[in-house]
Amino acid sequence: MTDEPSYEELERELESIVTRLEQGQVSLDEAIALWERGEQLYKLCVGKLDAAQGKVEELAARVESARPAS
């Protein structure tokens, strides 16, 4: 099993990138690199959320079908 970073780790990294960019004390090259990393992180996060949502919905459908008629 690869040691894939968790959603929270990715989001924390994104947040720290945004904070650094907002403070504006980085060089342009660095800013661009950070920004590109930020965009990458955002896509990773969105992907994880989509996957989680898909799992939740699948599970909910299964539970719903298993629930006895009240």
Added chain:
Amino acid sequence: MKVEALEYGDRKVYTVAAFNKGVASWLTRLPTVWIEGEVTELRRHERWASVFFTLKDPEIGACLPASMPRGRFDALRLDLRDGERVHVFGRPELYEARGDFQLRALSIERFGLGAHLAAIERLKAKLASEGLFAAERKRPLPRLPQRIGLVTGNDAAAKRDVLATIAARFPPARVLVAETYVQGPRAAAAIVDALGRICAEPEVDVVVLARGGGSFEDLLPFSEEKLVRAVASYPVPIVSAVGHEQDTPLCDLAADVRASTPTAAGRLVVPDLNDLLERLGRSRSSLQISVRRSLERERQRLAHGRTRLDRAPALAVERKRASLEHAHGRLRALSPRATLARGYAIVRGGDGVVTSPPASGSRVDVEVAEGTFGATVD
């Protein structure tokens, strides 16, 4: 009066007659007084000049022979019976012929209502000061008696009332009945005896002392000291049901519980079986109802919890998505490309971003909003 003595040397000797006469004469110096006691052994005969009886101390049992001229006795029209309490006005007297000491009665008064009441009040105060009637002495009755003792007269009503009430309320009850005298001079002792015997019977755990209503005098034995003391002393609780509502003989005060009537006593010693069963039934059904209710409550809580559980992951994802979008919004605002969109360009040379004019003829990459193109510096 001078009594002559014979002299034998220095010894004075009296004849019997003289001695009796002397004592009799001396006795006449004693005052005439009132004496209280119970009349027993009353003997009256048409041929006798006097009526004879014995006055008895009801507590100690001490006896005093007494007589009264028949004419005077008859004139009082007392119709005295054995055991009645009286006040006798008289003086001591010696019947010389026989040397019998007796009380010469001049008048007799039946111990009246007032006197009885006063005597009872005195006794009541005395016993109360000893704590005999104190509330902390009272014992509770068993809720379900194993065996009920009933001490009563063969006077049908009281016995029937107690038994009928017990049988109607609690048919499985077991009752042990002791019949005894409940009025007259021997009643108190007989009741004490009967109570003692029935309290000693196995399993008897409550005793009812019952007597129907009667005249004040009829109920007097129930205020006699020995009975009252006895009632307070038995090992099992005693229910006193003597007379009617308005009567309060002292044994009522000494008993653990006082019942106003024999019927009330029956109600006190046993529960109503039907009531009991009904209460049990009600308890049982309310038990079932409350169990069902709490089950239902738990089910609802569980359902609520499950709904929240079902929603929670989706909610969590939504929340994270919102905060992610927020971060992304901020990221986008800071994007260098947003600057490029306004017409700026990034020029990159071999050493990275170009910030000072490069040498003529060198190649650079120019990045604008829509893409990148190469250029040669003039």
